[in-house]
Amino acid sequence: MAALSIRTLSKRYANLEVLKGIDLDIESGEFTVLVGPSGCGKSTLLNIVAGLDRPSEGTVEIGGRVVNDIPPKDRDIAMVFQSYALYPSMTVRQNITFGMECRHVPKAEQEKALTNVARLLQIEPLLDRKPSQLSGGQRQRVAMGRALVRDPLLFLFDEPLSNLDAKLRVEMRMEIKRLHQRIGATIVYVTHDQIEAMTMATRIAVMHRGVVQQFADPDTVYRYPANLFVARFMGSPPMNTMPARLEADASGLVAVIGAGRPDEVRLRLQGYDAAAPFVGREVVFGIRPECIAEGSRVFSGDAPIVVNAPVEMVEPTGAETIVLLRLGGESALARITPDIRPTPGTPAAFALDTRRICLFNPETERLIA
């Protein structure tokens, strides 16, 4: 059963169209992440699902029931906010039970639900504190407790980790994922952080300018980005994209970067038959930084493809070295092993993994192969 179905949903504010015909089907138990840059409409979409905002057109179904005219409290949802939105004058205990109090749940049941959630989130010692006496991570936990205690059909998370420092963010990310695995809840999670999307989601909806650009599992989104926007948005550092010319010879397709230049790079492509109609034309050539490595790296059983390219800059991060180099005159980033530090200004050998290249149509920006 679809836990959440969104049909041809759009939202306009005066002349501004924030959402343009969104269609999404989210299965029960899925962890769906809506990801996109700020202003892409992801938070508006979440607010419409929650019932805090109304769509201009289209329908929202939760658990098979159209909820367009049902107020938030009756939609069987719970929401975690970016600012946590804990009620400042109430204790943690009161914050968690406030919803049940509003729904007239008997006291004994409230107490039982509170105990369960407090144990699950390990916030038992905090129950009598006020939100102002809690650290960021503790507040985050209480905010989740307030959602969990309801045991809803659908959990909505609105950038819940954005206010935490980097270290805590990684911890809470794992904790939320673990929680999802334990209780099998259906979650819709909004973030602008593509790493959160990649690490937590079972499916990712990448949004841009009010349109869902791609809705697929993280591996597919990463490996086969539907278009240039997705390719550049997902991944850090982002995918290298550059113009290339597609040629064909007796043994197959060849992508030529910087065609005609003395330092042009010719890469033989295998398994890209879908790109055949583009032979003789320009395409956008995409290669992820991790597919460019030091010359000694062996990517596959086939003959390694090694090119000599000038190094422009070197950024050691500790775990790896990021190298800015020139491929046929075009800038590209490479991720190489940390102990190799090429000298800027001199050429070095780089191995390329040509099995994971993406080719895009330069006019439509859509993935060709």
Add this chain to the structure above:
Amino acid sequence: MRDRTFAPSRMLIYLVVSLFAAAYLAPLAVVVLNSLRTNEEIAQASMIGWPKQLAWRNYAAAWSGFCVAETCAGIRPYMLNSVLVTIPATIFSTILGAIAGYAVSLWRFRGDNWIYGIVTLGLFLPQQMRLLPWTIVLRDIGLINTLTGLVLIHTIQGLSFTVLFCRNYYVAIPHELIRAARIDGAGFFRIFWRIILPLSAPILIVTVIWQFTHIWNEFLYGVTFTTGQQQPVTAALIALSAAIADIPQHGVQSAAVIIAALPTLLIYLLGGRYFVRGLTAGAVK
């Protein structure tokens, strides 16, 4: 280093400041001193002078013995009138202002800014302009020359200020709190009562102090819409002056003025620091 305390420029500043302070405090000093002098003493000497002996009976006379408008009960009944007008009007205007301020700041609805703008426009309407409309309203609902009528006027006129104060305080409260509460199933009044009101102490103190002082000190409505036994103390003080026009009773008059001013002075002394703190406080730390 030279001791700056006695630098000539510094002395000059102190001198000028002291002169200003003396000028501002002079009327208060004259009234306080006269309230402790007997009539004879004031008549023989002048309006300005030290009391020869402290005439505390001026206060007793002003409070409960002196005749105003053919009733010899001092200003006590008029003080009571003022209390009966000021306290309910302060409470009503503060409660309504808090609810309205909460509505226009945290619940977006069509025309919310217009409503807020029109309500606060009341701040800029001169009092005289409102006299005629109020006369018609009070006459039509039969509340001319009643304390209830004054309570009604002050409650409604006070809304301009209380809505302004509360709205500006509540806009700093994150909207996500309201959203979270709506998902939790709380409605307009439950959210106000359980979430917003507990955060409101600083601004409610400000509005109560503001409303109390203004309603207590208000004179024009009191003197226009009430007569005789129904007057608040500010209006009665004028009647008191008129009643003793032929034989000046400056001592008793001064004592009456001080008694009438005491409630607002007390409010200021007790609540003044909360007033400043409340005006600058944020809602959520």
